[in-house]
Amino acid sequence: MKNRITMKDIAREAGVSVATVSHVINGTKNISKETSERVLKSIEKYNYVPDSSAKNLRKKKTKTAGLIVSSLPDNFVNDMIFGVEERAREMGYNLLLVNTKEDEKYEEESINLLHSNLVDGIILSPTSGDISYLNKYTNYKFPVVMVNRFDKKIKNIPIVSGDNYQLGFDATTHLLRHGHKKIGFIYSVLNVSTTEERLRGYKDALKQFDIPFCEGCLERGYGTVKGGADAVANLLSREKDITALFTQTDLMTVGAIGKIKEMQLRIPDDLAIIGFGDFPSAVIIEPPVTNIILPARTIGRTAFDVLINKIHNPDYMTHIQLPSSLIVRNSCGC
C-alpha cells in the first residue's frame, strides 16, 4: 500500500510551505496566482485530498451529522431518512446513519460514540424507552435535535415533528362523520409521542361526537405486515362491533387490509380503514386506501436545518410541527 500523500509532499513538490498549500486549498489567505496554480497542479498530479481526520482534530469539527432512527423502517421513516440525507449533502455535510431498531441500550451507546467528535451533532428519532440519559449530552450543549418522536422531558433539545395530535383528530373525525361509532386504533409502539399524540387526537374527536372512549378498541401489534394482520384478528375477535380502523404504520395498514379480506369482510362496507402514512401501492389496492400523511421528506430536511442552527447557536430552541393531510381515497367510505 503506497504511502498516503500529505500536504508536506505537495508543498515540497510545489516548492512552497505547507501553510501556503493549506491556504490555497481553503482560500484562507491571498496567495499569488502563480504560486496558487503551481500548488493546484501538484494536488491534481498526486490526486491529493487533505486528511479529514487531521483536519477534524485541528478544527474540532467534522462536518458530519449523525442520524439515529429507531423504527422498523417503513415508508415514512425511509422518506424521512432521505430527506435528512438530501439536506445534509446540500449543506456540505456527511451523514452517519444508525438504526437502533428500538434497542435503547444500543441507542445510548451510539450517541456516546458519535458524540466523541465523530459528528458535530445528532438527529435522533428515539426509542420508546427512557431517554433521560440524553440530558447528559444536551446539558453541556452537545447539539441534538429530535425528529418525528420527541420527549419533552429532555432539556435544551429542539424538535421537528408532525402535528400528530391534529392527525389523530382529523383521521378519527373523518371516520366519525361517516357514521362510525366504534373505531379500532392499531399501533405498534406506546410511550412514544407519535402514538400518544394521535391517541389524544383520537380521544378528543370521539369526545366531540359524544362517543365514549373504549379501551378495548386499542390494539397493539408488531410494526410489520404480519403485525398488522395479527392485530386486526385480535381486535376483531374481542370487539365484534367495530366498524372502522385507524392504523399507525403503512406496513400495518397493508397487513390489516390483507387480514380483513381474508376474513371475507368488505372494505369499507363492513370495515372502513384509514392508515397513517402513504405508500406507493395505496392507489391500486381494491378499494384504494385512504391515508393520512405527514410530509416525511420535509420533516427530515427541516430537522437537518434545525440541527445546523443548533450547531451554530447552542441555545437555539424550537418545536416545529408540520401539518398532516388526508389523502381521501375509498377505504374510508368516501
Add this chain to the structure above:
Amino acid sequence: MKNRITMKDIAREAGVSVATVSHVINGTKNISKETSERVLKSIEKYNYVPDSSAKNLRKKKTKTAGLIVSSLPDNFVNDMIFGVEERAREMGYNLLLVNTKEDEKYEEESINLLHSNLVDGIILSPTSGDISYLNKYTNYKFPVVMVNRFDKKIKNIPIVSGDNYQLGFDATTHLLRHGHKKIGFIYSVLNVSTTEERLRGYKDALKQFDIPFCEGCLERGYGTVKGGADAVANLLSREKDITALFTQTDLMTVGAIGKIKEMQLRIPDDLAIIGFGDFPSAVIIEPPVTNIILPARTIGRTAFDVLINKIHNPDYMTHIQLPSSLIVRNSCGC
C-alpha cells in the same frame, strides 16, 4: 460551551500518565487493578469518551465505512441499505450514507471526499455513467466494493450482486411457459449491470423458445410509480399485441398495474405481469402480484463482509452472485 474533557484531564484526575489511561481504555497493556479502577472511575465521573478524530489520525483508521447508492430508493435498495447498516454495526463499524441519485459527478466527488481518511472503505452501487475514474482509487488499493450494480472494467474491485442473468431468464421463461409470445420489458436505467444482465437473460429465454427478440418490446421509464405507468402507456400504444410484462423495479410495477387497470385491461388475462422486487402490498393487490426477487438484505450484509476482507487484504477479490427466487402469486397467470 464547556471545554471538552481530554485524556490529559482524566490522567491528572487519576494521578497517572496519559499513556496509562490509553492503555486501560484499550487494554493494550497490563495495568494494575488499582490503577485501572482509579482511571475507570475518573472516566465514568467525567463521562469521558476518547476523541475520535485524534484516534483516527493517529491510527489511520476510522472504523467507518461509506455506502454510496445511486438509485431512486425503492424497496430493494432500502432493504439493501439496512442490510449493510446492520452488518456494519455488528462489526463495530459506523456507516456513512450517500445517495447520489444517479448523479455521476456527485458520485465522484463523494468518493473523493470519503477517501480522505474519512472512511476505511466504500461500498458502492454506482451510477450508470462512466465510472472508470474509480481505477484511480482501486489501483492504489483503496478498498472499494461494488454492490448490486457492477462494472467489470474497474480493476481490483470485488463485487456482490444478484444473479440478474438467471433472474431475467427465469422470469421470462415463466411467462413464456404460460404461452406468452410477446413480452414487454420495462426498465429504468440502461448501461447498468442489473438491467443489462436481466435483458440478456430475457433474450436467452426467448431464444430457447424460438421466439424472435423484438426491439420495440423494450421500454424505458423513470423509476417511479408514474414512470411505470407512463412506460406501459407508451409501450402498449406502440406494440399492441404484447400479452405480458416484466418490470424492473417495484415502484414501476405498481405504476404499471395502475395503468393497466386504468386502461380496463384484466390481469393476467389481457396482460400478465411479473415484477422485480417484492413489496409489502403485493399480496393484497388484486390479483396478487408475482415477483422475482433478490435477497436484498443478504446482499447488503455480504457486501459489508466483503469490504472487511478487502480492508484487511488489499488484494482480496471475489464476485459473489446471490440467486433470485420467483414468488409466484397470480399476476403471472398462475
Add this chain to the structure above:
DNA sequence: ATGAAAGCGCTAACAC
C-alpha cells in the same frame, strides 16, 4: 507496571 515523549497531518497565529 508506569511514564516521557514523538508524531499522526493539518490549521492558524505570528513573523517576516
Add this chain to the structure above:
DNA sequence: GTGTTAGCGCTTTCAT
C-alpha cells in the same frame, strides 16, 4: 505573499 511553528488529542515506542 509566504514561511515557521505550535499544538489539536491521541497511540505507541522506549525507558525506567
